[in-house]
Structures are given as structure tokens and as C-alpha cells.
Amino acid sequence: MAQPWEPWHVSRGLRCISCGALHGLRDVIYRCGACGDLLDVVYRRPGETGAALAARFRVRQVSDLAIDRSGVWRFREMLPFYDDESQIITYPEGNTPLLDAPRCAQYAGLRRLRFKHLGFNPTGSFKDYGMVAGVTQARILGMRAVACASTGNTSASLAAYATRAGMLPIVLVPETGVSFAKLSQSLDYGALTIMVRGDFDQAQALLRRLAPRLGIYILNSVNPFRLEGQKTVMFELMEQLGWRAPDRIVVPGGNLGNSSSFGKALRELEDLGLLSKRPRLTIVQARGAAPLSEAYESGHSERLVRVHASTLATAIKIGAPVSWKKAARAVDWSDGWVTSVSEQEIADAKAMIGRDGIGCEPASATTLAALRRLASEGTDERVDPDETVVAILTGNVLKDPDYTVRYHQSALFEEHRSETKIIESGSPLASAFANPPVIVDATESALADAIEARMHSR
Ligand SMILES: Cc1ncc(COP(=O)(O)O)c(C=O)c1O
Ligand SMILES: [Zn+2]
Numbered sequence: 001m002a003q004p005w006e007p008w009h010v011s012r013g014l015r016c017i018s019c020g021a022l023h024g025l026r027d028v029i030y031r032c033g034a035c036g037d038l039l040d041v042v043y044r045r046p047g048e049t050g051a052a053l054a055a056r057f058r059v060r061q062v063s064d065l066a067i068d069r070s071g072v073w074r075f076r077e078m079l080p081f082y083d084d085e086s087q088i089i090t091y092p093e094g095n096t097p098l099l100d101a102p103r104c105a106q107y108a109g110l111r112r113l114r115f116k117h118l119g120f121n122p123t124g125s126f127k128d129y130g131m132v133a134g135v136t137q138a139r140i141l142g143m144r145a146v147a148c149a150s151t152g153n154t155s156a157s158l159a160a161y162a163t164r165a166g167m168l169p170i171v172l173v174p175e176t177g178v179s180f181a182k183l184s185q186s187l188d189y190g191a192l193t194i195m196v197r198g199d200f201d202q203a204q205a206l207l208r209r210l211a212p213r214l215g216i217y218i219l220n221s222v223n224p225f226r227l228e229g230q231k232t233v234m235f236e237l238m239e240q241l242g243w244r245a246p247d248r249i250v251v252p253g254g255n256l257g258n259s260s261s262f263g264k265a266l267r268e269l270e271d272l273g274l275l276s277k278r279p280r281l282t283i284v285q286a287r288g289a290a291p292l293s294e295a296y297e298s299g300h301s302e303r304l305v306r307v308h309a310s311t312l313a314t315a316i317k318i319g320a321p322v323s324w325k326k327a328a329r330a331v332d333w334s335d336g337w338v339t340s341v342s343e344q345e346i347a348d349a350k351a352m353i354g355r356d357g358i359g360c361e362p363a364s365a366t367t368l369a370a371l372r373r374l375a376s377e378g379t380d381e382r383v384d385p386d387e388t389v390v391a392i393l394t395g396n397v398l399k400d401p402d403y404t405v406r407y408h409q410s411a412l413f414e415e416h417r418s419e420t421k422i423i424e425s426g427s428p429l430a431s432a433f434a435n436p437p438v439i440v441d442a443t444e445s446a447l448a449d450a451i452e453a454r455m456h457s458r
Contacts, residue, residue, distance in 0.1 A: 005329060007268045009042035012081065014224060016040075017325060025081060028141060030208075030222045038326055040264065041224045046077050050272035053077055057239060071095035072132050075235045078268060079228040082136060089136045089165050093128040094232060096120040098240045098390070101356040107349075108371040110385050115353070115367075116237050119360060119396030123185060125315075126233065126258060126394045127157035133229030134219040135161040143217040145170055149196075149203035150220075151254070151314050152182030153395060158219050159189035170216060172196050172203040177314050179400040199309070201320050221257030222322045230258055231265035237390060238269060245276045247387040250367040252394055253283040253292060253338065254316035256327035263330020279390075281336035282374075282383075283327060284366040286311035288415070290340035292324050301328050301338075310415050312403060313346055315363035315395060337374075337381045343414050344429050345369035347407050351433035354404075359397030367391035408434050 009015055014023040016032035017040055023029060025041070032039060046053060057075055060068035067073040067085060071094015082088055098116050105113035118126035131154070138146050146162045147170035148154045155171035162169035169191035173183065175198070186193045196203040204220060211218050219226060238245060245266075251259050259281060269275040285293045289309035295301050306320035321327070331338055341349075349372065350365035368391060374383040383389065397404065406412040407429070414426035438454075440446040 005267065005333070007264075007271045008045040010044065012041075012043050014039040015042045017329070026141060028217065030218060030224075038222070038323065039224045040326075041079075041081055041228050043080055046272065048077070050269070050274040053272065054239070054243060054274060057235070066090050066092055069095075070132070071236055072129055072229050072232045075232045078231065078235060078265075079133060081133075081225065081228065082140060087136060087140050089132060089139060089161065091122045091128065091132065091161070091164070093121050093132050094236060096236070098237065099356075099358055101353065101358060103356045104352050104368050107352045108368060109375040110371065110383070110387070110389060112388070113368075113371070114390050115358060115393045116233070116240075116390055117358065117360070117393045118233060119364070119393055119399070123153075123156045123160050124396035124399055125153040125157065125361075126230065126392075127153045128161070129233055130221065130226035130229040130257070130261070131157040131161045131219065134223050134226040135165050135167070137223075137225040138162075138167060138217045138219070139165055141217060143167060143215075145214075145216045146219050147171065147207055147211065147216045148219045149173075149200060149207045151200050151317060152178045153315055153399065154220065155191065155193070156182050156185035156189070159186045159191035162191070163189050168192065170194070172207055174199050174203060177317065179314060179402065181399050181401060200318055201306075201309075204322075220322070221255050227257055227261035227264065227323075227326075230261035231268070233258075233392070234262050234265035234269065238274065241390075243274055243276065245279050246390045247277075247279060248282055248383065248389045249279045250282045250284060250371060250389065250391040252313075252316055252363045252366045252392070253285045253327065254289070254318045254321065254363065256283070256292065256321040256323040258392070258394065259283045259330055260323040260326030263326065263333060266330070267333065278334045281330050281334040282370065283331060283336070283338045284370040285338070285340045286313045286316050286346060286363070286366060287340045287342045289317050289319060291319060292321060292327060293338045293340040295328075296331075296338040301332070311346075312343055312412070312415055313362035313366065314400070315361060316366070339370050339374065339381070341366050341369040341373065345373065347412060347429050348432055350404070351407060351431075351435075353393070354397070355433065358393070360393040361395035361397065361399040362403050364393040364395055367393070407431050408436050410434050410436070
């Protein structure tokens with residue numbers, strides 16, 4: 001793919017990432033009609049300077065207008081696909097914190113580590129950044145129903161946003177492996193929730209075939225408008241850093257929408273003079289669901305071989321990531337890297353993030369797990385301890401409580417798939433940082449003993 005890629009266009013539209021064909025901004029399509037590849041939403045270059053835009057974004061934080069306070073629409077000059085501000089939907093979303101994590105920094109062998117925690121969103125994951133844009137486009141198109149196939153977080157977000165916008169939310173989730181916390185959100189927000197006897201990739205393929213016939217708008221991350229909303233994670237982050245870019249940004253990779261949108265955002269910021277340097281985008285996959293990492297490690301990043309996905313980090317259990325070409329474009333442009341981490345590394349890193357009083361869902365912990373390894377390895381992809389690093393936490397700790405409780409009770413087992421494809425308990429994972437609950441008799445002395453034992457062991 002030609003590098004660097006052109007961020008703007010002479011008019012608004014949907015531009016193919018491969019053949020460059022331009023399609024209409026209101027075409028209900030998800031892929032290029034000419035060659036079938038992915039589409040970018042493109043705009044004319046903003047008329048203002050980067051500095052003028054940055055000043056405007058900042059002032060909006062104290063505005064009384066809902067769209068100014070939204071962490072997405074505060075940056076609306078960077079995603080001007082609407083015709084009129086009255087078309088915009090907001091919850092509001094975004095405005096997520098950047099958190100210092102000293103214990104995690106030490107665990108990874110870094111001088112300093114900060115987490116941008118996207119779990120502080122209305123439905124508890126980063127998906128709200130993109131869903132608000134996707135549902136806004138659905139409203140502009142006059143859609144009555146929107147749908148997604150999801151490992152859980154996208155459904156929760158779609159359900160909330162579509163319901164609030166007066167559309168029917170339809171979500172397809174795998175029959176097994178979706179956390180109850182996420183499922184409960186879709187049910188509570190009134191989505192038609194369909195459990196498909198199959199995996200995420202199968203559900204996604206089914207939906208793609210059915211949607212045009214039933215007049216449903218698809219809001220999976222193949223939808224380029226979702227990625228427009230997710231760009232604002234980077235705008236918000238750069239603003240929080242005083243527009244001084246970090247050396248590295250580490251992000252979990254599943255369907256690879258988030259990393260793709262981060263790349264597009266950074267590319268646009270660079271062109272506007274708002275990026276002091278290119279942060280190296282480092283994507284982390286779970287070892288059992290790591291097709292892009294395998295492509296990079298084998299030196300063939302231009303080709304992706306789908307894998308049969310297996311990981312307890314269900315949010316990134318994806319064997320054929322839709323947006324891999326856009327993600328690879330971002331990694332190559334930023335001189336980044338793609339790696340993978342084991343189930344054990346994820347579990348321990350998640351517990352460490354908890355020790356900093358932060359918490360996240362398993363997929364998010366891949367970031368810390370990878371940093372720990374990359375900072376200790378002597379390879380070309382080594383992370384320098386003095387680098388400024390921001391890791392992206394994508395989901396709230398309450399999204400998968402079962403995993404967390406099992407870890408702390410030393411009862412977490414790797415997913416295991418037998419020949420007959422029945423999921424059984426696999427090998428046990430070690431719980432090196434377990435903090436199990438303590439059970440005591442209901443007596444003063446027993447309680448005092450339990451408390452004193454912990455106080456003295458600190
Ligand atoms: C918590 C969490 N982290 C990471 C991801 C992966 O993001 P992407 O599919 O954009 O790579 C997801 C996607 O569902 C998620 O829910
Ligand atoms: Zn094309």
C-alpha cells in the first residue's frame with residue numbers, strides 16, 4: 001500500500017483504501033463497489049489552522065451545549081459528515097481520563113506509564129465513541145433498525161444508542177462465551193438479542209448477507225462512520241497531553257477497528273500540524289486470536305491468514321479481523337508493531353492494573369502484558385524504559401466480573417476446544433497476584449484475626 005496515505009479529498013465521500021474509488025457519503029455500503037475493499041470517510045481539509053481548531057476544542061469543554069460537552073462532538077470539525085448539527089446524537093460520551101499507573105509502570109519496567117481508560121463511557125467501553133457517530137449516520141439515512149454481530153461490547157453500545165435515538169437495536173451474539181454483564185446491557189436496553197449457534201465470524205457473515213434485504217443498517221466496525229467517532233480518542237488524548245505526542249501508544253486488537261481509527265486520527269492531526277511526532281502504534285492481540293501479529297512476525301504483513309480464535313479475553317476473540325488492512329496501514333505509517341500475549345500474561349497484567357486501583361476487562365490488559373515483555377526483550381521491537389507510553393484500556397472491569405473473581409480464587413482455566421468443538425476447561429492459569437476473599441466465622445476474634453493478618457503482611 002502506498003505510504004503515506006492522503007488524509008483529505010476534494011469532496012466528502014467514502015473512499016476505497018485500495019483502488020481510491022469515491023462513493024457517495026450517503027450510499028448505504030460498507031465496502032467498495034469497484035473492488036470490495038474497505039472504505040474511509042473523507043472530507044475536504046478543514047479551512048482553519050490546527051492551532052485555531054485546538055483552541056476551539058478546548059473552549060467547548062465549558063460550554064452548556066450538549067454537543068460541545070461530548071468528547072466526540074467537541075471535535076466535530078474533524079468528522080463533518082453531518083449536514084446540520086441538529087442531526088447529531090449524543091449521550092454524552094467520551095471525556096475519559098488519563099490515569100497514572102505507577103505499580104504497572106514498575107511491573108512493565110518503565111519509568112512511567114499512563115492509561116487512557118475508555119471504560120469510563122456510558123456503556124462502559126470504547127464502543128460509545130464510535131457508536132454515537134454510526135447511529136448519527138443511521139439517523140441521517142432515515143434507518144429504522146440498526147444491527148451488529150458482537151462479542152458483547154458493541155451490542156451493549158448499539159442497544160443503548162439506538163434505543164435513545166428511537167431505532168430498533170438488533171444484536172447477534174455468539175451462543176456461548178459472551179459475558180453476562182454485556183448481555184444484560186443489551187437485554188435491559190431493549191435490543192432484539194439473538195444468540196447465534198456459532199462464533200462471532202459466522203454471525204458477522206450472516207448479518208452481512210441479510211441486512212440489505214431487511215433494510216437494516218449494519219453498525220459493526222466495518223462501518224466507516226463508527227471509526228470516525230473513535231478517532232476522537234486520539235484527539236482527546238493529544239489534548240490531555242498538551243498536544244505533545246507520546247513515543248508509543250499501545251492498544252488491544254480484535255477486529256482492529258480501534259487501531260485503524262487511531263491511525264486515521266493521527267494522520268489527520270499530523271497534516272494539521274497538531275502532531276509533534278508519530279507515536280509508534282503497538283497493537284496487541286491474544287495469542288489464541290492473533291492473525292495480524294502472526295502476519296507481522298512472519299514478515300508478511302500484506303497477507304492475513306484467518307485463525308480459529310480462542311481466548312478468555314472474549315472481546316478480542318476474533319479470527320478474521322475486518323479492518324486489518326487499515327490497522328496495518330497505521331502500524332506501518334507510525335513505525336509501530338503488532339504482537340501477541342499469552343492467557344497467563346493477560347491474567348496477571350489484569351490483576352496488576354487492578355492493584356493500581358484502576359481495573360479493566362481482560363482484553364484491555366493485553367497492553368500491559370505486552371509492555372512488560374517488550375521492555376525486557378532484547379529484540380528490535382524492544383520498548384525503552386524511558387519512552388513516554390500511553391496504553392489504551394478499552395473496557396470497564398465490571399464488564400467481565402466472572403473472569404476477575406475466578407482469577408482471585410485461583411480457578412481460572414484456559415479455554416479449551418476439543419475435536420468435537422465442545423468448549424471444556426483447559427489448563428489452569430496460575431494466579432500469582434490472587435487476592436481471594438477471606439471467609440471467617442461471625443465472631444469478633446475471627447474478624448480481628450483476618451484484618452490484623454492482612455495489616456501486618458503489608
Ligand atoms: C474491551 C474491548 N477491547 C478491545 C476490543 C477490540 O477492539 P477492535 O475490534 O476495534 O480491535 C474490543 C472489541 O470488541 C473490546 O470490546
Ligand atoms: Zn476499491
